[in-house]
Structure formats: structure tokens, C-alpha cells
Amino acid sequence: MTTLATNDSKSDMSGLIQARLVEFVRLARDNDFQVGVAEEVDAQRVAASCGIMNSQRLRWGLRALLCSEQQDWARFDELFDAYWLPGNVKSHYQPMPSAAMQSELNGKTNVQNSAQSSIAAADTPGHGDGSDAADDGAREGASAGENLATMDFQQMTETSQMRAMERLVESLARFMRRRAIRRYRSGKQGRRIHLRATLRNSLRFGGTPLNLVFRARRKRQPRLILIVDVSRSMSMYSYLFLRFARGLLNVFSDASAFAYHTRLVPISETLRHSDLFRVRSSLAMISQGWSGGTRIGECLGSFNDDYARLLNSRSIVIVISDGLDTGEPEDLTRQLGLIKARCRKLIWLNPLLGRQGYEPKTRSMLAALPLIDLFAPAHNLQSLKNLESELIAL
Amino acid sequence: MREDNAVNDMQEKLVNAGYIAERSLSSTLLLFTELQRPLLLEGDAGVGKTEIARVLSQVFACPLIRLQCYEGLDVNSAVYEWNYQHQLLAIKLLEQDHVSAQNAEQQIFSEQYLLQRPLLQAITQQQSPVLLIDEIDRADEEFEAYLLELLSDFQVSVPEIGTIPATSRPYVILTSNGTRELSDALRRRCLYHYVEYPEFDKELRIVNARIPDIGPQLARQVVAFVQELRKLDLRKKPGIAETLDWAAALLRLDVNTLDSDVQTIMDSLVCLLKTREDSYNLGELEVQRLMAKAV
The missing domain is CATH 3.40.50.300 (P-loop containing nucleotide triphosphate hydrolases)
Structure with missing residues (x-):
């Protein structure tokens, strides 16, 4: 690029502009904008149509072309200014805009690497382990981050990894629905004609089956109830579980979520809100938790008092907690017993269970174990994925 | 240029x-x-x-x-569908004419029977x-x-x-x-x-264009009120359609300026607040504050 910049006066102006445009598109790509080669070509058409001298129109045009979601929209101007406006030499611009403000130069290579790795992960869906993609080819979300799948949530420190994980967790939740519904739909799509009823109906048309009668579907989705522990000891996990809960809520028509620490709070409404920004900030607030000891038994008690009507023969209750409790174990068993008696299946997910050498030895956990249908780890994506079969088998 | x-x-x-x-x-x-x-x-x-x-x-x-x-x-409701009833009738007619099966098939699967x-x-x-x-x-x-x-x-x-x-x-x-x-x-x-919520000027132009009967004073107040309302933490923020509804409602109620009767304004807010929580949270005091700001 420097060579181009030095011969600009002699070389063909339009060639230079073309190169600058291509470079800008690539810069956008390095900054996590979803753009490809087609956009490099179209950027030239945009420039031709908007006129390179009209910076405002060029800005609007390129913004429409290169942005693909609201976050892009918000940070496009910064990128555009940094690249096109005089006084900002390109090398001063850091690949990640947020990082640029924190560290000037020393963090550059580090940040660049992480940006590239996240791009690489995003650009090669289905690249990891081909075996699980083979069965229906619809696992793009999960297999794109195969390396992320087995990583403990706790070990994730970088924001880019965190973002990728958030997305994966949500798309996993969405995928679960697809599975569940596919079964549910196969009745509808395979829509068998109900021959007997059809023939009967056709009698008045002289035997011509004008009105077809179909066989109705039977399968219903399970009702999901998620109860997420957001106490201090869970703080490394709770944010991700809340995102997971959001994914499930968005796709299971009949699901509700609660968070608890010292008391129980219904969070379905907050999570269902369509504005991702608002959800994010309120999730961050919820997942910070409140001070004071965790009282699982008491919280489940208030669930039983106020929300027991949610429980029926097709509800699956999922408790996500590490089982560290300051309340009385007897209280916990009593409340769990009440829930267990009224629901189809009681699942307890414990993120600590995935750690090597962990055994559920706390008094509460031991007391709860006999009542639980499924006691499973939930420390990485893989473990969440394994849940799917449990949700479908109903 | x-x-x-x-x-x-x-x-x-x-x-x-x-x-x-x-x-x-x-x-x-x-x-x-x-x-x-x-x-x-x-x-x-x-x-x-x-x-x-x-x-x-x-x-x-x-x-x-x-x-x-x-x-x-699904594809049937988004792209195309065969007109089964027509096809069945056509088969009946073709049967009477003793058309060969192959011809009949070609005929009933032609564009004539395709619902777009x-x-x-x-x-x-x-x-x-x-x-x-x-x-x-x-x-x-x-x-x-x-x-x-x-x-x-x-x-x-x-x-x-x-x-x-x-x-x-x-x-x-x-x-x-x-x-x-x-x-x-x-x-x-x-x-x-x-597409963002419109700025004050733009929304004012929209209101004036869509509801020409509204006076310049009321239009200005209505838009200012809605703009302030959007800054609050509502579950469902009012869009432009809501602004227009509200302006029309105020005209109907013979309100000429927002600083008149609080109760009438409160009653007309059903046009703007579409969830129970929002209308519950927005008390009379808050509405009066917004009105004072808008006027």
C-alpha cells in the first residue's frame, strides 16, 4: 500500500482509488464486518454511483453495503473516519475499535491475532469434526467452534471468545428446537391423508375426493422451566446460562425462566425482549447477583408457592446450580420433592461436575441427588449439546 | 453536484x-x-x-x-401450489373424452393449474x-x-x-x-x-403532512411529548403510527393544547402505551412532568 501511496500523482488516479476502496473493504472485514469478495467489487460500483468526491454519500453508500447488523451500523462511522479522513494515518487504527481505546501500540499484535482467529472460526463453518455434521448437515452453529465446544466456560477470558460462545450457545438452543420440532412436524409434513374420512366426505361429490382430510399431529413440545443460580460462586457461568436460557425461551413456545440467589425472580419477560442490547445489560445486572448466601431450598419454596401451576405432566424442570448452599438440606429435599412429584423430569446441571476430581459431596447436593432424574455436567458446549436428547425423549 | x-x-x-x-x-x-x-x-x-x-x-x-x-x-404458501380442485375436475372431464393417461397428465400439470x-x-x-x-x-x-x-x-x-x-x-x-x-x-x-426513530423535525413534518387539521401548536407539543416519552425506559416505545393515532385522538377530544386537562390526556394515552406495565408505570406525576416539558 505504501508504494501505491507514493506514486499516486503519476499513476492512474482511478486505479489508486480502486485500491484504496479494496483496502477499506478488507479493513472492514478485519474488523468483523461480514463482507466478502463480492463486496469488494460492489464497493467500486457504490463509489461510481455515489461519486468519490462526495464524502457524505460515499459514507452512506458504503455503510449500506458493508454493514449487516445494528452493531456494525453504530461503529461504521468510526471506521470510515479513521480510514478516509485526513489526519488519521492508517497505522494508527487498531483492528478492534474497542481495543484501540484501551491500549495504543503494545497490544496491537495480540488483538490482531484474536480478531483473526475469530474470523477464521466464523468463516469456516463445519470445519471441525465432520462426523457430527454428517447426520443432517444442520449443525453449523456448533461445529464451527469445535475447539470452543470442549473448552470450559470458566477458561474463556477474551471478549471475542465470549461473544462467539454467546452466539453458539444461543444457536445451540435454537437447534434443539429444530430437532424437537422436526419430530413434532413430521406428523404434519408427512401429513398422511386420512383415507376413510376423505372417502366419506367425497360421497356427495360422486366419489371424487375434492376435500381432503388429513391426519392430525399428536406430538407436543415439552414445557421447559429453567431455574438458574446466579450466586457469586456461579458468576463465571451464569451469564452464559442466561444467554442459553434466552435461546431456549425464544424457540420453545412454552418455556419460562427464573433466576435465584437469595430470592427467586422470574426473568422470562426480560429475556424475551427483542432488543439484544437491553437484554445484555439487564442480563449483566442479573448475573452479577446480590450479596448474601445462596438459599436454594427457600428459593425453590417460593417457586412452589407462586409458580407451581407451571408444572404439569409434560414439563421438564432444569435447575442450573453448583449446589453450594447455605440453607438447610432438609428444606431443599422437601421442595425438590414437591417439584419432582408434579413434573415429568427433573434435570440438575452442575458446572462443577465437569471438573476433574469433583464429586458432589456438599450436604445439599447429596440430599438432592436421589430426587434428580438426570444429574449432568454443564461446563462446556459439548455438555449442553448432550442435553438435547433428554429434551426430545418425552 | x-x-x-x-x-x-x-x-x-x-x-x-x-x-x-x-x-x-x-x-x-x-x-x-x-x-x-x-x-x-x-x-x-x-x-x-x-x-x-x-x-x-x-x-x-x-x-x-x-x-x-x-x-x-412453507413453499406451498410462499412460492407455488397446484390447484388440486381444478385438477380433479379436469381429470373427470378428460376421462369422459377418453384422453390417454399421458396426455391427461401433461395437461393437468401445466401452468394453467399452477397457483402463483x-x-x-x-x-x-x-x-x-x-x-x-x-x-x-x-x-x-x-x-x-x-x-x-x-x-x-x-x-x-x-x-x-x-x-x-x-x-x-x-x-x-x-x-x-x-x-x-x-x-x-x-x-x-x-x-x-x-431505521431509527425520527428526530423532532422529521416527526413534526410527518404529523403535519398526515394530519393537516392539527394546529402548529398542538403538533409541536404532541411531537415533543412523544420524543420525551421515548427516552423513558418503556417496554414498548411508541412508533410513528402511535404518534399519529394519538394526535388524531386528541383532535377528536377537542384538545387544542397539551397543558389543558391532565385527565383527558391520561385517558388518551392508550394510543401510545401498549402494555399494561407501561401504562401502570407511567403515573400522573410523570405525565405532568412530560407535559410541562412538551409545552
């Missing part, structure tokens, strides 16, 4: 069709017509995303074809129509994938007849409310514009 004129032209055409757009939106729309890429519009409910498509069809003087997406939308649904309709027009795919986020991923294929090839294949190529390329507008995240592939293929 020439380009500026083009944008001004566009803006003017939009105004004539009854839509008041910022320059940035006009510029995007101009580009949209030139590049022939689909345009993805996002933004809160009630900011006029769907309206853009309607207005564009007026500007281009072409038909508007609308596909409302919903969960479980919006997507097929959109690519078989004489003149390029505006195709509005509303709330694409409500359809499921399978449909999104199919749509991607259609938008790149512009042809539909019907197994019984073969491929139907496009006779015209529609101007495709997609809108989304963010019920679920759209796939990157679809986002990448589209131009993108985020």
Missing part, C-alpha cells in the same frame, strides 16, 4: 409519495435501485419499515408484492415489482436458506414442469424486528439500513 441532485430527486419523489425520509435513507434507496441488491431494513416496530416498500412501489409505479413471514411458512404465490409471482412479472418480505425473522432457517437460493438465481424449479426463469428482477426489501438472529449469509447478501 450531479449525485447530490439525484439524492434530492429521490427525496422529493418520496415526499410526493407521502414519505418523509432523511437524506441518508434516500441515498441508500438510490443505491438500492442502482445495485439491484436486496435491502435489509431493521429498526424498532413502528418506525416505518414496511411503509418504505409501499412508497417505493409508488415511486417506481410498479406493483407491490408482499410476503408476510410466519413460523412454519408471492415469490413466483414476483419473478414472473412483465415489469420489475417491489417484493416486500416482511418480518423475515419470523420464518424459520430452512425458509431463509431457500430464499437465499432464490435471490441469487432468480429462478424457481417446479418438478412437474421444470425451471421457471425470472422475466424480471424484483426490487427485494426485507424487514426484520430481531426476533431471532438472521444468518450471516443473508445479511451479507443485502444492503443494510437501520
Whole structure:
């Protein structure tokens, strides 16, 4: 690029502009904008149509072309200014805009690497382990981050990894629905004609089956109830579980979520809100938790008092907690017993269970174990994925 | 300067069709017509995303074809469907005429018996129509994938007849409310514009244009009130449609200025607040504060 910049006066102006445009598109790509080669070509058409001298129109045009979601929209101007406006030499611009403000130069290579790795992960869906993609080819979300799948949530420190994980967790939740519904739909799509009823109906048309009668579907989705522990000891996990809960809520028509620490709070409404920004900030607030000891038994008690009507023969209750409790174990068993008696299946997910050498030895956990249908780890994506079969088998 | 004129032209055409757009939106729309890429519009409910498509069809003087997406939308209701009843009747008639089975089959699987649904309709027009795919986020991923294929090839294949190529390329507008995240592939293929809530001036112009009877004073107050209201933490912020509803309601109630009767104003707020929580949270004091600010 420097060579181009030095011969600009002699070389063909339009060639230079073309190169600058291509470079800008690539810069956008390095900054996590979803753009490809087609956009490099179209950027030239945009420039031709908007006129390179009209910076405002060029800005609007390129913004429409290169942005693909609201976050892009918000940070496009910064990128555009940094690249096109005089006084900002390109090398001063850091690949990640947020990082640029924190560290000037020393963090550059580090940040660049992480940006590239996240791009690489995003650009090669289905690249990891081909075996699980083979069965229906619809696992793009999960297999794109195969390396992320087995990583403990706790070990994730970088924001880019965190973002990728958030997305994966949500798309996993969405995928679960697809599975569940596919079964549910196969009745509808395979829509068998109900021959007997059809023939009967056709009698008045002289035997011509004008009105077809179909066989109705039977399968219903399970009702999901998620109860997420957001106490201090869970703080490394709770944010991700809340995102997971959001994914499930968005796709299971009949699901509700609660968070608890010292008391129980219904969070379905907050999570269902369509504005991702608002959800994010309120999730961050919820997942910070409140001070004071965790009282699982008491919280489940208030669930039983106020929300027991949610429980029926097709509800699956999922408790996500590490089982560290300051309340009385007897209280916990009593409340769990009440829930267990009224629901189809009681699942307890414990993120600590995935750690090597962990055994559920706390008094509460031991007391709860006999009542639980499924006691499973939930420390990485893989473990969440394994849940799917449990949700479908109903 | 020439380009500026083009944008001004566009803006003017939009105004004539009854839509008041910022320059940035006009510029995007101009580009949209030139590049022939689909345009993805996002933004809160009630900011006029769907309206853009309607207005564009007026500007281009072409038909508007609308596909409302919903969960479980399938090829039969989006692309094409055979007219079974007609086919059955035709079989009966052909039987009487002793037509051979092969001929009969050819006849009943001809375009005559094909019901065109919006997507097929959109690519078989004489003149390029505006195709509005509303709330694409409500359809499921399978449909999104199919749509991607259609938008790149512009042809539909019907197994019984073969491929139907496009006779015209529609101007495709997609809108989304963010019920679920759209796939990157679809986002990448589209131009993108985020439609914001209008600024004070723009909203005032809209109110004046749509409700000419409203006096300048009330219009100004109404818009100021709504603008302030949007800054509060509401579950469902009022869109432009709500502003217009409210202004019309106030006219009906013979309110000439917002500083008159608090109770009347409170009663009319049903036009703006659409959830129980919001109307519960917004007490009389808060409304009075907003009114004082607006006046």
C-alpha cells in the first residue's frame, strides 16, 4: 500500500482509488464486518454511483453495503473516519475499535491475532469434526467452534471468545428446537391423508375426493422451566446460562425462566425482549447477583408457592446450580420433592461436575441427588449439546 | 453536484409519495435501485419499515408484492401450489373424452393449474415489482436458506414442469424486528439500513403532512411529548403510527393544547402505551412532568 501511496500523482488516479476502496473493504472485514469478495467489487460500483468526491454519500453508500447488523451500523462511522479522513494515518487504527481505546501500540499484535482467529472460526463453518455434521448437515452453529465446544466456560477470558460462545450457545438452543420440532412436524409434513374420512366426505361429490382430510399431529413440545443460580460462586457461568436460557425461551413456545440467589425472580419477560442490547445489560445486572448466601431450598419454596401451576405432566424442570448452599438440606429435599412429584423430569446441571476430581459431596447436593432424574455436567458446549436428547425423549 | 441532485430527486419523489425520509435513507434507496441488491431494513416496530416498500412501489409505479413471514411458512404458501380442485375436475372431464393417461397428465400439470404465490409471482412479472418480505425473522432457517437460493438465481424449479426463469428482477426489501438472529449469509447478501426513530423535525413534518387539521401548536407539543416519552425506559416505545393515532385522538377530544386537562390526556394515552406495565408505570406525576416539558 505504501508504494501505491507514493506514486499516486503519476499513476492512474482511478486505479489508486480502486485500491484504496479494496483496502477499506478488507479493513472492514478485519474488523468483523461480514463482507466478502463480492463486496469488494460492489464497493467500486457504490463509489461510481455515489461519486468519490462526495464524502457524505460515499459514507452512506458504503455503510449500506458493508454493514449487516445494528452493531456494525453504530461503529461504521468510526471506521470510515479513521480510514478516509485526513489526519488519521492508517497505522494508527487498531483492528478492534474497542481495543484501540484501551491500549495504543503494545497490544496491537495480540488483538490482531484474536480478531483473526475469530474470523477464521466464523468463516469456516463445519470445519471441525465432520462426523457430527454428517447426520443432517444442520449443525453449523456448533461445529464451527469445535475447539470452543470442549473448552470450559470458566477458561474463556477474551471478549471475542465470549461473544462467539454467546452466539453458539444461543444457536445451540435454537437447534434443539429444530430437532424437537422436526419430530413434532413430521406428523404434519408427512401429513398422511386420512383415507376413510376423505372417502366419506367425497360421497356427495360422486366419489371424487375434492376435500381432503388429513391426519392430525399428536406430538407436543415439552414445557421447559429453567431455574438458574446466579450466586457469586456461579458468576463465571451464569451469564452464559442466561444467554442459553434466552435461546431456549425464544424457540420453545412454552418455556419460562427464573433466576435465584437469595430470592427467586422470574426473568422470562426480560429475556424475551427483542432488543439484544437491553437484554445484555439487564442480563449483566442479573448475573452479577446480590450479596448474601445462596438459599436454594427457600428459593425453590417460593417457586412452589407462586409458580407451581407451571408444572404439569409434560414439563421438564432444569435447575442450573453448583449446589453450594447455605440453607438447610432438609428444606431443599422437601421442595425438590414437591417439584419432582408434579413434573415429568427433573434435570440438575452442575458446572462443577465437569471438573476433574469433583464429586458432589456438599450436604445439599447429596440430599438432592436421589430426587434428580438426570444429574449432568454443564461446563462446556459439548455438555449442553448432550442435553438435547433428554429434551426430545418425552 | 450531479449525485447530490439525484439524492434530492429521490427525496422529493418520496415526499410526493407521502414519505418523509432523511437524506441518508434516500441515498441508500438510490443505491438500492442502482445495485439491484436486496435491502435489509431493521429498526424498532413502528418506525416505518414496511411503509418504505409501499412508497417505493409508488415511486417506481410498479406493483407491490408482499410476503408476510410466519413460523412454519412453507413453499406451498410462499412460492407455488397446484390447484388440486381444478385438477380433479379436469381429470373427470378428460376421462369422459377418453384422453390417454399421458396426455391427461401433461395437461393437468401445466401452468394453467399452477397457483402463483408471492415469490413466483414476483419473478414472473412483465415489469420489475417491489417484493416486500416482511418480518423475515419470523420464518424459520430452512425458509431463509431457500430464499437465499432464490435471490441469487432468480429462478424457481417446479418438478412437474421444470425451471421457471425470472422475466424480471424484483426490487427485494426485507424487514426484520430481531426476533431471532438472521444468518450471516443473508445479511451479507443485502444492503443494510437501520431505521431509527425520527428526530423532532422529521416527526413534526410527518404529523403535519398526515394530519393537516392539527394546529402548529398542538403538533409541536404532541411531537415533543412523544420524543420525551421515548427516552423513558418503556417496554414498548411508541412508533410513528402511535404518534399519529394519538394526535388524531386528541383532535377528536377537542384538545387544542397539551397543558389543558391532565385527565383527558391520561385517558388518551392508550394510543401510545401498549402494555399494561407501561401504562401502570407511567403515573400522573410523570405525565405532568412530560407535559410541562412538551409545552
